[in-house]
Structures are given as structure tokens and as C-alpha cells.
Amino acid sequence: MYQRLLATIEQQLWCHGIRRPKMYYQCTAEELSAQTVALGQGALDENGTLVIHTGTFTGRSPKDKYFVKDELAEEYIHWNEFNQPIEPACSEQLRRRMMAYLSTRDLWIRDAFVCADPQYSISLRVISEKPWASLFAGNMFIAPKGREIQDFEPEWNIFHAPDFEAIPEKDGTRSPHFVIIDFGMKLILIGGTAYTGEIKKGMFTVLNYLLPQQQVLPMHCSANVGTAGDVALFFGLSGTGKTTLSADPNRRLVGDDEHGWSDTGVFNFEGGCYAKCIDLSPEKEPEIFAAIRPGAMLENVQFFQGTNQVNYADGSLTENTRVSYPLSFISNALQPSVTGIPENIFFLTCDATGVLPPISRLSPEQAMYHFQAGYTAKIAGTEAGVTEPKSTFSPCFGAPFLPLHPETYAQMLGEKIRGNEVATWLVNTGWTSGSYGIGHRISLKVTRALINAALKGELEKVAYQTEPVFGLQMPTSCPGVPEGLLNPRDVWTDKDAYDAAAAKLKQQFDEHMEKVRQSKVQSQRGVFRTSLSRVI
DSSP: OOHHHHHHHHHHHHHHTOOSSSSESSSHHHHHOOOOHHTSEEEEOOOEEEEEEOTTSSOOGGEEEEEEHHHHHHSSSSSSSSEEEEHHHHHHHHHHHHHHTTTOOOOEEEHHHHHSGGGGEEEEEEEEEEEHHHHHHHHBBBOOGGGGGGTTTSSSSEEEEETOOHHHHOOOOOSSOOOEEETTTTTEEEOOOOOOOHHHHHHHHHHHHHHGGGOOOEEEEEEEETTTTOOEEEOTTTTSHHHHHHHHTSSEEESSSSSEEEESSESSSSSSEEEEETTTTTTTTHHHHHHSSBBBBEESOOEETTOOOOOOTOOOSOOOEEEEEEEGOOOOOBBBBOOOEEEEEEEEEEOSOOOSSSEEEEEEHHHHHHHHHHEEOOOTTTEEEEOOOOOEEGGGGGGOOOSOOHHHHHHHHHHHHHTOOOOOEEEEEEEEESSSSTTTEEOOHHHHHHHHHHHGGGHHHHHHEEOOTTTOOOSSSTBBOOOGSSSSGGGOSOOHHHHHHHHHHHHHHHHHHHHHHHHHSSSSSHHHHHHHHOEE
């Protein structure tokens, strides 16, 4: 079926430096699962779902990502701990060695697209030495349809070689593992790490650079749409409830992680979901649990001893256990995953200090502020040495994936909120009545009631009061929610302790925002300018 196309692919790989590999092209999920098991790289669970372990790396290594420092990257990339430069000569010699290595391996080829909106669609080819990586790419990216596969020409190439390592002193890398993005050659090199998330996040980083040139805001968020066509976005760092709160049986899922916002609406970047599954159960996450079936792929989970039944409570390898599956595995998914302009945006934060209100309405200026803050809190016991709530800030709720300065994205968000009169909400899914260890976590039932009230427009009909430290607008009532819960200071027994905790949190926000401001001053160009689209 693919003979002529395979000849073309072999010629294209030859141009990259890969000589006469044995290729497996566009294999089915069943074939890839069987190949993985036959190679001893995975096993099947009791339902026939493929289970793999990613070895040393069970998560991303954000400080080992590099951009080839060509003329455009040097001028426009916001260099920081996540965006590190690599000299073109170093990248080229590493690429040549990597291509020579791949020439000796069997290769699995996956052609796909990113961006569900055809106006912004980008074709890509994933070339890997692992069959399970091809399954992951098939799950997470958008599959070609009909004649698209016959005429396929990749605009971007991702070369994936987990067993190939860099030589830091020779290649200019920090360690043997690396992700290198080259905008000039339109390729991503991934080596030394088997964590599959590097594949999807590498392409997400590329889109975060390219799409602002087309006035599209790239977003690290989930999205759903109601029966009336009303669209909601959910931003939040790990542990804030982004996946749980966007998975609503009464609303259709647009996507769980990466989206673009154009002048006409919101669209998913991906064709699948990559969900955490630590402590997963059919009661907690019925949609995700039901999606774990043949064709899905589980990562770093453990079986109950002596069985092939997954123990989802076992985090002995990592708490970051994952499952990837196509959107079609979700019964209420919207496909194609393209929808309209958002009516509501929710910034989710697990505030372990107990200071922030359960919900508050934000002005466009406040939305830009909290977007650049990207705040949540780690609680005591989650990391060695953490003995009290630890504030965490990740600008735009995705700092490791932002090639441009955070203000670029914040300005775009502010313009879109103002231009479309979008209601924006800050939702605390963390603690109330005191900080962690004293108070208690806000119940999921209460949070869902608050979000449902916002989605139905019920919070537009109530009175508001101003929280004095951040200037947040708090509703004084909400259907299904105890009135006393809505003002956090009111439910603290020790008011002086609340005031001290609020002042401390505000100081942490101020210090973070000053760092963001200083990073802009120190940046060569600062924020993105529309002239960028004319020179690339």
C-alpha cells in the first residue's frame, strides 16, 4: 500500500543522513503493541493495554532543552533556564552522529499533524527506534485521513533515539540526554531519554514560537464546550484539578492539555490525551478509566504481584504515571476538536496557604497578572525538605514551554479577553479555614458548584465584595455553596494569622513578578513584535 511513499521516505531520510534503515511505517496500534512485547520492551495488562517503563526518566528534563542559536533564535528566544542555546556547529555534529546511529537501527515512522484547525495545521514525521514511541505519537497527534497520507510531506521532523546519548564535553550539552529544537532545519532531536512526554512537549514548544506570529495564542490548558456552544478554558499546574474539572459529562471535551485561540475560536493542538493515572479509579475518573483499553498505552505503572492487573495506587516508580489514548476513546469528545470563542476562563490554583478565595472574578488586568504568575503551592511532604507550603510560580501555567517572553502571551490573552468580553475567574482548589495542616481542602463538590454557577451565568446576578490584599472580587453568595465559605478571612478562627499569611503570599507574588519584569529588561528584544512574522 505504501511502497511508493516508503521509497520517498527512504530518500528523505537519506538526505538527513540515515542510510538504508529497516522501516515500519504507520503501523496499527495492535501491531505496535505486539512488536513492543516481542522485543521485550513492554507487556500487556489484563485488558490487552500496552504497559511500558521509560527507565531512568519518568518525566521531562526541562533544563536539558536547547534551541539552535541561529540568527532568528538569538534575537527572539527568551533565554533562561528552560531555553538554553546550543551552537549550530555543536548541534550539527551531534545530529550527524545521531543519524549514523539511527542508520543501524530498525525505525518506526509515524506521519501526523498538529493543530485541529486546518488553517494552522502543521505536518510532522516522528522517526523513532522504539515501536511504543510510534504508538504514543499515533495516539497524541492528529492522524492523516484519506488521500492526506498518499501525498504526505512533513514540514517538521522529530528524531527520537532514547538509547543514543550526547557527549557533553564534545557536544556542548549539560548532560547525555537532550532535546534540541532547530527552527532553521525544522527538526527536533530527542536523545538519552525514553520519557514520551518529550515528544509532545517538543512540538508544543515549537507551536508556542510559531503561532503568535499568526496572532494565535498558544495555551497550556484544557477546554470543553456546553450544549449551548459556550466554551470554557481551564488553566492550572499539576495537582490543581485541571483534568478533573474539565472532564464534565454534561459538556463535550475539546482537549485536555494544549490549545490555540485564533480570531475565530479555540482548537486543540493534539489528537489525544496524556492523563495522569496515579490512584486512578472508575469512581474518581470514569472517562479516563474507560479509555484504558487496547490502543492506549500506560507508562510506569506497576502490576499487582504475580498478575497482569495494574495497581494504580503504586507510585514506586514515579507519581507521574501516565496513559496516552486517542480522543476517540472519550465518549463525549468533540471531533474535530475546533470550537468557538471562550465565554469563561478559569485559572485553577491549589493554594495551600488558605489565603485565596474559593472563586473570584478577575478584570482583564488582573487576568494578565495571574496568568504571568501561574501560581500554585506544593504542600508539606511532597518533596524532601518541604516542611511548609511552598509557593510555585510558572508563568502562563507552562514556563518550560515558552520560547518567547511571558509578557508576549499575557498581552495576547489580555487583548482577547477585552475584545471578546470573556469572564475570567481565579479558582482556589486548595485550602480554606487555615493553611495546610490547620484548615481543610475545599471539597470537589463545592468547586464544581462554583464553576457550574459561573458557566450558567449565575455569578453575574450576585453582589461582590473586594478582597483587600490582591483586590480580588469575591461573590457574596452562590447556589449550593455555604455563604460563609466565599470570603476566606471570615472562615479563619485566627484573623491575625490570616492577615500574616496573606501578606506573606502577596510578597511572594511581588517577588516573582519583579523577576518577570527584570527578565524582560535583560532580554535582548523583550516581548514579541509583529515584525517577527515578516522576517521568518
